[in-house]
Amino acid sequence: MTNTPASPPALPLSPYRVIDLTRVRAGPTAVRQLADWGAEVIKIEEPVKASTETEMGGMRLGPDYQNLQRNKKSVTLNLKDPEGRAVLEKLVREADVIVENYRPDVKHRLGIDYETLKAINPRLIYASISGFGQDGPYAKRPGYDQIVQGMGGMMSVTGLPESGPVRAGIAVADTTAGLYCAIGILIALLDRERTGNGQWVQTSLLEAQLAILDLQAARWLVAGEVPIQAGNNHPTIIPTGLFTTQNGPMTLQVPGQLMWERLCKAMDRPQWLEDPRYRTNRDRSDNRVALNQEINDILMQQPREYWIEKLNAAGLACGAVNTVDQAFADPQVQHLGIAWPVTHPQLGDIQLVGQPIRSNRHQAALRSVAPMPGEHNAEILGQLGLQQNELQSLRNRHVI
Structure with missing residues (x-):
């Protein structure tokens, strides 16, 4: 009798369904963490023509979008339409997590805030990322990475001393807020295993930026030192x-x-x-x-x-x-395999940035490329019981 190789165990987050209402970078970064580790992610988008869509972050086939939106399914819904919200509510009933990064007042105007959706599904983990927090004097301000790098102290410690404030060369506040949000979601899911209750998880670009200052923030909070630009020198370790x-x-x-x-x-x-x-x-x-x-x-x-x-x-x-190309050509980087190869139906053979987390039981995987708008309407909405004629009617009325 021959032994067949055992199939790899299911990815750890494969039992969970995530509704993704996010845009730009911080929110998609959080959801990508869940998607890469197996969660079924349904990305909710406005019903627009893919040929004319140009989102912040680049075109659909651009590098940034492909890297952020992989491993997701796309459903188009007009959440300003009562029928669109009704479809979302049906999805929420079967969901484990919903993630949004609207300005705090927008979700209330749309009627998709935590309290409203909690009444539909008490086990729901509702995760919010904002620029400055869900309340407080700046809550309704628009917040983007560079604005928060300035307000959160990052630019004051970056660059050469004679250069004046300098932004970091990557979206530090956005990316960090996304990672902290993903951690918060995982904590909430663990808590739900124990209590059975959902909860509202919140973070913001401003809080994430201050947290990632880490030792520089501690120098001020603990010792009363105001860090300054040190350029390529370390503030405390010499040389x-x-x-x-x-x-x-x-x-x-x-x-x-x-x-x-x-x-x-x-x-x-x-x-x-x-x-x-x-x-x-x-x-x-x-x-x-x-x-x-x-x-x-x-x-x-x-x-x-x-x-x-x-x-x-x-x-x-x-x-x-x-340089970035030299970094990915480095033999140790090649050995680690953090550049994930994939064949895209339109772009051909490309590579995306993989997960930097390893486990002896699981390996995060690239299961699908970034979807086109509404690519999974029939699949996902069909699971809700909607028939083809109903889908066409919703399409004709710009609900999906």
């Missing part, structure tokens, strides 16, 4: 920074006295250990400009590959400064 070699830039970080001693030996500079300017971390901090210049002068004498190999062999953390 840390960007250095130049014969053939390109590299980064180096030397935390603690033991690592400092290893650096002195690897760079053949034992005299630094006795130099009063560099003896302690405080000394090195006070004299970081001179120290960084001395390190840079030495690194300039050899190619980057030479120093990375030599310093890593000494147990010192360092690495190349790559």
